[in-house]
Amino acid sequence: MALIEADGIHVRFGDRVVLEEINLSVNEGELHGIMGPNGAGKTTFFNTLTGSVKPSRGRIRLDGSDIAGLDPHAIARKGVARSFQIMTLFNDFTAQENVMVALPAFRARGFDVHRAVAGDTALADEANAVLASVGLGAKAAISAKLLSYGERRALEIAVALAQRPRVLCLDEPTSGLGTDGTLRLADLIGALKGKLTIVAVEHDMRFLFSLADRISVIHWGQVVARGTPRELQENPWVKRSNLGSFG
Amino acid sequence: MTGTSSDARLITPTMLGTWLVLATVPLWISAVGLYPYIGVEIVIWSIYALAFNLLLGTSGLPSFGHGAFFGVGAYAFGLTQFNIAANIWVSLAGALLAGAFAGLLVGLFIAHRRGIYFALMTIAFGQIFWTISVKWHSVTGGEDGLLNIARLPVNLGVVSFDITDNDALYYFVLAVFAVVVVLLWRLVNSPYGRILSAIRQSEVRTAHLGYNVWLYKLSVIVLSAAFSGFAGGLFAMAQRSAFPDVMNLAQSGLIVMMTLVGGGLVSFWGPVIGVIVFLIARDVIGAATNAWMLYFGTMFVLLVLFRPEGIAGTAKLIAERWRSRSATPAVLSSETRSG
Ligand SMILES: Nc1ncnc2c1ncn2[C@@H]1O[C@H](COP(=O)(O)OP(=O)(O)O)[C@@H](O)[C@H]1O
Ligand SMILES: [Mg+2]
Numbered sequence: 031m032a033l034i035e036a037d038g039i040h041v042r043f044g045d046r047v048v049l050e051e052i053n054l055s056v057n058e059g060e061l062h063g064i065m066g067p068n069g070a071g072k073t074t075f076f077n078t079l080t081g082s083v084k085p086s087r088g089r090i091r092l093d094g095s096d097i098a099g100l101d102p103h104a105i106a107r108k109g110v111a112r113s114f115q116i117m118t119l120f121n122d123f124t125a126q127e128n129v130m131v132a133l134p135a136f137r138a139r140g141f142d143v144h145r146a147v148a149g150d151t152a153l154a155d156e157a158n159a160v161l162a163s164v165g166l167g168a169k170a171a172i173s174a175k176l177l178s179y180g181e182r183r184a185l186e187i188a189v190a191l192a193q194r195p196r197v198l199c200l201d202e203p204t205s206g207l208g209t210d211g212t213l214r215l216a217d218l219i220g221a222l223k224g225k226l227t228i229v230a231v232e233h234d235m236r237f238l239f240s241l242a243d244r245i246s247v248i249h250w251g252q253v254v255a256r257g258t259p260r261e262l263q264e265n266p267w268v269k270r271s272n273l274g275s276f277g
Numbered sequence: 278m279t280g281t282s283s284d285a286r287l288i289t290p291t292m293l294g295t296w297l298v299l300a301t302v303p304l305w306i307s308a309v310g311l312y313p314y315i316g317v318e319i320v321i322w323s324i325y326a327l328a329f330n331l332l333l334g335t336s337g338l339p340s341f342g343h344g345a346f347f348g349v350g351a352y353a354f355g356l357t358q359f360n361i362a363a364n365i366w367v368s369l370a371g372a373l374l375a376g377a378f379a380g381l382l383v384g385l386f387i388a389h390r391r392g393i394y395f396a397l398m399t400i401a402f403g404q405i406f407w408t409i410s411v412k413w414h415s416v417t418g419g420e421d422g423l424l425n426i427a428r429l430p431v432n433l434g435v436v437s438f439d440i441t442d443n444d445a446l447y448y449f450v451l452a453v454f455a456v457v458v459v460l461l462w463r464l465v466n467s468p469y470g471r472i473l474s475a476i477r478q479s480e481v482r483t484a485h486l487g488y489n490v491w492l493y494k495l496s497v498i499v500l501s502a503a504f505s506g507f508a509g510g511l512f513a514m515a516q517r518s519a520f521p522d523v524m525n526l527a528q529s530g531l532i533v534m535m536t537l538v539g540g541g542l543v544s545f546w547g548p549v550i551g552v553i554v555f556l557i558a559r560d561v562i563g564a565a566t567n568a569w570m571l572y573f574g575t576m577f578v579l580l581v582l583f584r585p586e587g588i589a590g591t592a593k594l595i596a597e598r599w600r601s602r603s604a605t606p607a608v609l610s611s612e613t614r615s616g
Contacts, residue, residue, distance in 0.1 A: 080485060106487035120478040131475050132486045139468040140488060141496075146466045148283035193486060 032091075033058040033227045034079070034110070034197050039088035039098075041071070041078055048074045050251030051088070056197070061219075061228045063242030065235075070248045072231040073115055076199050079229075080112045081105040092197070107137075111195035113186045115202040115231070119174045125185055126170040130157040132192035157192065164188040164218055180211040187218070198222070200230040204237055212237055239263075283466045287459060291546065296455050303444050311560055313443055319556050320450045321511045322535070324457050326548030328504030329532050334541040334548070335465055336497050337477030339396040342403020343505055343532055345383070348410060348524035350376045350506025351513035352417055355426040365429035369510050376506015377499050379406070384498035388491050391480060403529050410521040422520040426513050450511055457504065464500075465545060473497055531555070534577050540587025547589040554588065 032055040041049040048071045056062045066072055077083035079090060081102035090098040097105050120128050130136055130153055139145075147153070158170050164184045169177060174185060183203065190198055203219070204212045216237050222228065223241065232238045238245060239259040247255040247262070255265045263269075302316045325347055332338040350372035357371030358364075387398040410417045417423060431438040431449055440446040464470050475483045476490055484490045513519040522528060539551020555573065562569035584591050 082481070082485075101489075102481075102484040103487050103489045106485050112485055114482070118479050118482040120475050120482065122474070122478055127471070131471060131483075134487075136468060136471075137487050140472050140493075141469055143464045143467045143469045145468070146283055146285035146463070147468055147471050148466065149285035189482070189486070 031058055032056065033060075033093060034229070035089075035091040036075075036079065037089045037091065039075070039078055039085045039090070041074055041083055041085050047251060049078070049085070052248065052251070052253060054246055054253060056227055056229055058227055059224050060243045061223050061230065061241055063238040063245040064229065064231045064248060065233065065238060065245060066248035071251055072248055073201055075248065076112060076201050076229075076231065079105075079199060080110055106193065109194075109196035110199065111190040111193040111197070112199040113190045113201055113203060115205055117182055117186050119182060119185060119189070121175040122173070124171050124173055125161055125166055125177065125181075125188075126154065126157045128174050128185055129160050129188050129192045130154070132189045133157065133160075134194055160188050160192045161185075163191065165214070180207060180214070183207055183211065183215065184218070187215075191222075195226060197227045197229065200228065200232075202231055202233060204232060204234050216241060283471065284462075285466070287463065289462070292455075292458055292462070295458075295546070295549070296451070299451055299454075300448075303447060311557070313447075315556055315560055316447045317443065317450055317515050319553055320447070320454045321508055321515060322532075322552045322556065323549045324450075324454055324511065325505055325508035326532055326536050326539070326541070326552050327457065327461050327545075328501050328508060330536050330541040330548045331461065331464075331473075331497055331501040331504070333533070333536055334543075335470060335477065336473040336494065338391070338494065338498070339533075340399040340498075340501070341396050341533060342399040342401070342406070342526075342529050343501075344524040344526075344529035345403045345406035346376045346379055346502040346505035347509035347512070347532075348406065348519070348521070349379045349502075350509025351519035351523060352410065352423055352509075353506065354510035354513045355423040355519050356416070358426060358429065363427065363429060365431055365514075368429060368514075369507060372510025372513075373503050373507040376509065377503035379506065380499040380502025381495075383502070384495045388495040388498060400526065400529075403524065403526065407521055407524040407526075410524055417519070417521070420521065422518050423513070424518050426517050426519065428514050428517065446515060450515070453511065457507075461504070462545065469493075534573075537585075538577055538580055538587055540589025540591070540593075542590065543586045543593065544589035547587050550588050 034056050036052050036054040039049055039052040052075055064072055064075070074083060078085050081100050081104065084099050088098060089096050092108055092110065097108060120131070133153060133156055135156065136153060158167065161167055161170050164187055166181060166184055166188060169181060174182065177185060183206070187200065187203060204215055207215060212234060219228070219230070219241055230238070230242070242259060244256065244258055245262050246253045255262060257265060299320065303313060306313050306316055329340065329343050332340045353375030354368045354372040357368040361367060361371065383399070383402045386402070387395055390398055411419055428441045428446060431440055438445060438449070440449045472483065472488055472493055476493055480490050509523065512523070535551035535555045536548045537551070538554060539549065540547030541551065558573050559569060562572055580587065586594070
């Protein structure tokens with residue numbers, strides 16, 4: 031049963047067509063990988079899924095209802111969360127504060143001007159639990175800008191997880207990480223697998239092929255190949271373009 | 278700190294200290310060679326600067342035409358008093374509401390903007406309001422201003438205080454200042470204030486977390502304009518008049534300058550520090566030379582270039598260095614470790 035479904039998504043910037051026609055359907059609980067060369071439009075596709083880019087054609091259905099063209103905040107409220115390829119954290123906030131503002135319980139109080147945030151132990155505990163789940167349990171009080179690169183990558187995901195999403199879109203989560211960091215992140219995402227629906231853009235083949243249930247290859251604004259990791263390794267297109275070469 | 282840390286206290290020691298020191302001002306202000314009226318100005322401009330900093334420091338929205346809201350409040354105070362009711366609370370409410378309404382009007386046009394575009398639009402709107410105040414002679418009195426605005430008695434139901442005397446006026450505006458400080462402190466430490474701070478740091482991420490960034494920006498523009506208008510009302514009452522010049526570009530620039538110099542970007546109290554430094558510098562340096570703005574302007578440029586965190590931020594930095602000097606190296610290394 032498809033939880034999120036893109037149907038004929040077409041995106042252009044001026045007269046430049048970036049997405050010609052993307053069709054993608056992700057089942058509930060599936061981990062769906064997306065790969066493709068730089069500039070293929072993977073980030074643009076995520077921007078379209080989450081509302082910051084409006085498609086000029088096509089539909090996006092979440093649980094059957096069309097969400098294409100809604101604003102980012104409206105889509106987020108429906109349960110679609112994303113992480114950013116270029117890390118987008120609240121640098122003046124601590125790790126805990128970064129996660130806290132992402133909690134639905136916090137969002138429900140967004141226009142509350144009476145009570146102070148400090149001293150709200152329920153929110154703090156919930157934020158700390160999310161931090162612990164990505165291995166940042168000991169870093170709650172540290173300013174986001176003082177965390178190491180790997181820790182910031184983990185926090186980037188923690189913020190999206192704190193939204194309690196139904197669909198989690200990860201845009202190149204291992205970008206910039208070394209082998210150790212990538213392995214640690216693979217463990218983390220492996221632990222999430224099955225608990226929620228994940229769409230992950232990733233260039234690290236080993237990472238993607240070991241984790242994904244299915245993978246779509248985007249090129250020239252279209253899905254040019256799709257299948258399970260095993261199927262894709264045999265796919266002539268993937269072989270020819272050397273995208274499938276991994277150890 | 279503006280939005281970066283939260284404080285659950287309703288009243289802090291810093292507040293109490295500030296109020297106490299300010300409360301003694303009439304006792305020594307003449308002795309140190311300053312005009313007593315400067316106290317009234319400091320307190321009113323502090324309210325204005327705190328309201329302004331709700332946009333600049335808390336939300337990261339650079340408003341360079343904020344004088345419009347201050348001025349609208351000043352006129353509204355006089356007009357309410359002349360045409361609706363010669364009651365101080367009604368007139369102050371008039372100033373607050375007029376500021377809020379002007380903020381809503383402007384906000385509807387600019388709340389979807391950010392950065393330099395936001396700043397340019399605020400300048401444009403500031404000029405529009407200023408032009409209206411000059412041209413709409415029948416209402417504002419044009420260049421001649423709105424005169425004979427009364428310092429209305431402070432009616433508290435059972436008792437009523439006369440504030441025509443400068444010292445009495447000073448204690449009234451100080452009491453009002455205390456209330457405004459408590460309200461704004463609460464606001465910046467609330468979930469709402471936290472979201473404004475998140476918007477300052479990343480509008481994109483905040484939107485993708487499910488917050489309607491436009492609505493938050495519009496609401497804080499209205500709030501900031503309302504409190505600025507309120508300060509303008511107090512100012513009109515103190516000066517017994519309202520003139521277009523509080524709305525001009527230079528005057529709008531002053532509030533930006535005061536707030537930045539004081540350290541509004543990093544501290545709740547920064548705007549107040551900036552107002553105090555600026556107004557005292559005006560009187561002290563201004564007594565010695567006509568070119569005092571040159572000196573203050575130079576100081577401003579140097580500060581923005583080398584210490585953008587302002588006086589409050591620099592003080593904080595020094596305090597932190599001092600503390601870290603006595604901290605154990607082990608604590609430091611665990612925080613700066615990277616991997
Ligand atoms: N807002 C935009 N305006 C114009 N061009 C854009 C915009 N966003 C992305 N592009 C262009 O679209 C193409 C795809 O970019 P992107 O989606 O970031 O690719 P990928 O994530 O697959 O590397 C790139 O050529 C990029 O320059
Ligand atoms: Mg990309």
